[in-house]
Amino acid sequence: MSALDWYLQINLKARHLRLLVTIDTYRNLTQVADVTHVTVPAVSKSLAELERGIGLTLFSRTAQGLVPTQYGDCLIRHAREMLTILHQARDELKALSSGTEGKIHIGMLPASASVLLPQALILLKQRSPGTNVMVTEGTTASLLPELWQGRLDLVVGRLPPPDTLGSFEEKELIEEPVTLMTGRHHPLARRKTVTWADLRPFPWILPPLGSILRDPLERALEAHDVPLTNNYIETLSVHVARAHLQISDFIAVMAGTPAGDSAQPLHTLPLSLPRLLRPAGVLWNRNRGLTPSAMLMVDCLGEVAERLKGEGIRVLAKAHVGA
CATH class of the missing domain: 3.40.190.10 (Periplasmic binding protein-like II)
Structure with a gap:
């Protein structure tokens, strides 16, 4: 068994994991000492013992503070995962012992x-x-x-x-189907027939850039020659979208069948979108x-x-x- 194997399997403790994560978080020995309620020399000694036991330099000392090396990055990542697992085990044990x-x-x-x-x-x-x-x-x-x-x-x-x-x-x-929604008072809600061209004058409630729905929605609207105007609101909140549709002439794209809410009834525009999402x-x-x-x-x-x-x-x- 190598010295590295021996140290990781026999001598590495939870306090070492917490030390690594805390140093990575603050990058400053004084701040680490403050939050862990020990002295700066004690923090420095613990880190030196850890690096000596592993046989690798985990942090570089720079003018900006402690910066993880590639070995430090690797061990810190696994330390966070191991601490998460330990916390989960603690929660499960507490739950079992308390009857939950x-x-x-x-x-x-x-x-x-x-x-x-x-x-x-x-x-x-x-x-x-x-x-x-x-x-x-x-x-x-x-x-x-x-x-x-x-x-x-x-x-x-x-x-x-x-x-x-x-x-x-x-x-x-x-x-869940993706549908185009408006408030019940919207000008398009009173029409028996609606075409894609009818959507062009109205502002939109859109999912934010980078969200799952945004790109496929834009492609679907472009295919129907409906360019998005510069007048829009971006949100993932169903509650915000519903509330705003009640008091505006905006059009929103929503998943599921949200029109039947009795508190905030909406209108579904009779236009079929392709399957945009999984x-x-x-x-x-x-x-x-x-x-x-x-x-x-x-x-x-x-x-x-x-x-x-x-x-x-x-x-x-x-x-x-x-x-």
Whole structure:
């Protein structure tokens, strides 16, 4: 066994991991000493012992402070992952000892999971009242790194393109159509027929640049010769979009079937968009696996998705009969 193997397998401790992450965060020994409540010489000694034990220089001393070397970057990345795993183990042990059944950290893509996830949470709480959930809203760009690093157990929402999945496992849950929406008072809402050219004068509520829907939406509108004006609002918030449509002549693109909300009824424009996005679903890190609580959450999401599909079929059937 080499000295490096021996140190990593026998002598490396959680305090070393915390030291690495703290130094990487502050890059200054004085600040590290302040937040860890020890002296600067003690921090310096601990880092020197760690570097000596591993046999590699982890930080370069520069005028700007401590900067990780390539070896430091590597070990810091794994230190963050190991600390996350230890925190998860602590949370599960605390939950078991207190009689609860665990905690799930879920990332939610708000534009596409606003109906699916709340109903699944109701089902989860019916089956396991002791399982607690932390929900964080965000974009794909912000949530997937958190999922990869283990700070999230699941991400629920519109599935990203397959070439971005990497080490993630996915489960498709429900196909949600993308529709063009207005408020009930909008000039186009009073027309029996609407053409693509009718959209040109109106401002838009758009998903932000870089979001999953933005590029395919722009391509679809260009195909119908509907250039986007400079008069628009960008948001991923369904609530903001709904509220603004009630008081303006904006047009929004929304996933799912949001027109039937009794509190904020909307109008669906009778224009068909192609399939712009993948289905809504759930993602997890296949390299980490799922806790029993997270597995139960996936099951609840699947059951709610099947129920929503059935309700959608019934609604479509009624619409067809009444046509």
